[in-house]
Amino acid sequence: MGLLWDSIKQAVLRLASGDPFVLQVMWMSLRVAGTATIFGMIVGIPVGAWLAIRKFWGWGAAATVLNLGLMLPPVVVGLFVFMMLSRQGPFGSFGLLYTPTAMIFAEFWISAPVIAAITMGGVGSVPKEVRLQAMGLGASRRQTTWLVIREARVTIISAIVAGFGAAISEVGAVNMVGGNLSVNGHNMTGTMTTATMAFVRQGNYALAMAFGIVLLVLAFIITFILTRTQQGIRRRWLQS
Amino acid sequence: MIGRKSRVAPTGNQSAWLWALALMLVVALALGVVAVGCGGGEETTSTAVSATTLAPSTTAAPTSTSEASTSTSVAEKSDLILASTTSTQDSGLFDVLIPAFNKVYPQYTVKVVAVGSGEALKLGETGDADVLLVHSPAAEQTFMDDGFGVDRKAVMYNDFIIVGPPSDPAKIKGMTDAAAALTAIANAKALYYNRGDKSGTDAKEKTLWKAANITPSGDWYQVTGQGMGETLTIADQKGGYTLADRGTFLSKKGSLQLEILVEGDKALFNQYHVITCKNAKNVQGGNDFMNWIVSADAQQNIIAPFGKDKYGQGLFIPNAGQVE
Incomplete structure (x- = not known):
């Protein structure tokens, strides 16, 4: 008990003092997970929506692949990205291994399937009548699609949040392709998860706990915003 | 009030929509939990x-x-x-x-x-x-x-050994004085990877730098914060030098291009x-x-x-x- 309490106390002190290394690592985590999620949205939402609306030959196979992506163990993603970017790998000459770009690339493959799969479920569950009615009222195909996506917006927001959550809490893949590097106490490719792992290994529980607290607070804030958004949309929807 | 109303009199479509929404939220939350769980699992x-x-x-x-x-x-x-x-x-x-x-x-x-x-x-x-x-x-x-x-x-x-890329930019191959080898690496500003994880290897490296009278700093001196195996991989991929224990290096040698460049100094005993x-x-x-x-x-x-x-x-x- 003493150990836990001590680490929490020291962690809060470290955070309150605005330790530059802690801030750099936090910023790196947010930057990498955020960028990966944005790319994940750009690819995942259209793919998910498309799979939900269009039925075509090979649809089952495509949906299966997408759901497989959902179950993809992040460490395996890390391994593949590592192999691709390794000096002995096909893209080795770009020297991307152990850079934030490599981490964004790995986290993209973790967040995009999550976003796509949840979007597919959400868009797919918009009642067919909405589409039929829209088309009946003379909406074009593009307008109809847009309408359906708008109807599923709460789920899509959840999809984005889940994708971001998957990316920011990931540790195995980012560690493998990021390397958790620092120079002169200045963070280069460490994220909150990889730094936490490294600090635990060193027995520095206070700093590990600091990142643990930040991740928890972050999860709380995001969940709060998400819930408020859902409430807002639901209230408006119920009033109309 | 609003919530109650929705529970009492939803139309058919509305309730389906609500159900779908609830289901998706559960899925989203479960995913979040799974993702967090994965992260936590890996940490341990x-x-x-x-x-x-x-x-x-x-x-x-x-x-x-x-x-x-x-x-x-x-x-x-x-x-x-x-x-x-x-x-x-x-x-x-x-x-x-x-x-x-x-x-x-x-x-x-x-x-x-x-x-x-x-x-x-x-x-x-x-x-x-x-x-x-x-x-x-x-x-x-x-x-x-x-x-x-x-x-x-x-x-x-x-014992520890100093390993590095075959090209050996700091020209330390065959040296028998570990401190002199580190001095050469620092002078050449050749990429060097320090574990920085307070491990025995990390502590040994710090005493060697001290013996060489150098406080390593600069873009060439990078810290991984990781174990020996990972640090060897990083040094290998980046073509840098590092201090390794012989056992880990030998067991990983097959996947590395790094070579043993300095060994045998008493200061390298562990x-x-x-x-x-x-x-x-x-x-x-x-x-x-x-x-x-x-x-x-x-x-x-x-x-x-x-x-x-x-x-x-x-x-x-x-x-x-x-x-x-």
Whole structure:
């Protein structure tokens, strides 16, 4: 008990003092997970929506692949990205291994399937009548699609949040392709998860706990915003 | 009020929509939980893996004893927690050491927790480990001075080597003075990877830099904060130098282009100590392990020959009783 309490106390002190290394690592985590999620949205939402609306030959196979992506163990993603970017790998000459770009690339493959799969479920569950009615009222195909996506917006927001959550809490893949590097106490490719792992290994529980607290607070804030958004949309929807 | 209204009189479509929404939210939350769970799981793998990797070694112990204990339970089995370092674990030493120990002391279920030296000492401090086998003399001394240890004895040593890319930009190949080699690397500003994880290797490196009278800093001196295996991979991929223990380097050599460039300096020797902990739960077990590992039997028949079949050379040289 003493150990836990001590680490929490020291962690809060470290955070309150605005330790530059802690801030750099936090910023790196947010930057990498955020960028990966944005790319994940750009690819995942259209793919998910498309799979939900269009039925075509090979649809089952495509949906299966997408759901497989959902179950993809992040460490395996890390391994593949590592192999691709390794000096002995096909893209080795770009020297991307152990850079934030490599981490964004790995986290993209973790967040995009999550976003796509949840979007597919959400868009797919918009009642067919909405589409039929829209088309009946003379909406074009593009307008109809847009309408359906708008109807599923709460789920899509959840999809984005889940994708971001998957990316920011990931540790195995980012560690493998990021390397958790620092120079002169200045963070280069460490994220909150990889730094936490490294600090635990060193027995520095206070700093590990600091990142643990930040991740928890972050999860709380995001969940709060998400819930408020859902409430807002639901209230408006119920009033109309 | 609004929420109530929706529950009382939803139209057919509305309730379907709400249900779908609720379902998707549950899925989203579950995913979030799974994702967080995955992250958490991986963070603990370093200890979890060592616990499982040790399982075979304990079960691989003479089957007669394990059978005896399960069928008749002559003596009560007790857990003995040994905290050691990842590099020791990676060398495979425990796979022969623990079964040999269990042959003499079948009453202990030895659990090896392989972590960095820093965390190993911390586990000894908090009483989460009964006995330590570590190689970070300065930190060990502090540990003893702070009163967390009961007894500390020398066990064996292995050696460190300086490895680097075949192109060897700092031209250190064949040097026999580790400090001079590090000076050459610093002068050439050649990429160097430091583990920076407060491990025994990291501590050894710091003493070498001190001996060279250099405070390494600059873009060329990068810190990984990771284990030996990962740091070797990073140095290999980036074409940099690093200090490694011979055992880990030999076991990973197949996947690396790095070469041994400097070896043999006395300053590169790495002394292991066994330490019994004051806050130990299993005091008797800790003492038994300490006395066994410094015994002539363990020293000459287990530690000395270890690694000879695989690498043609022993990875550890026993020296209990010969040094402090």
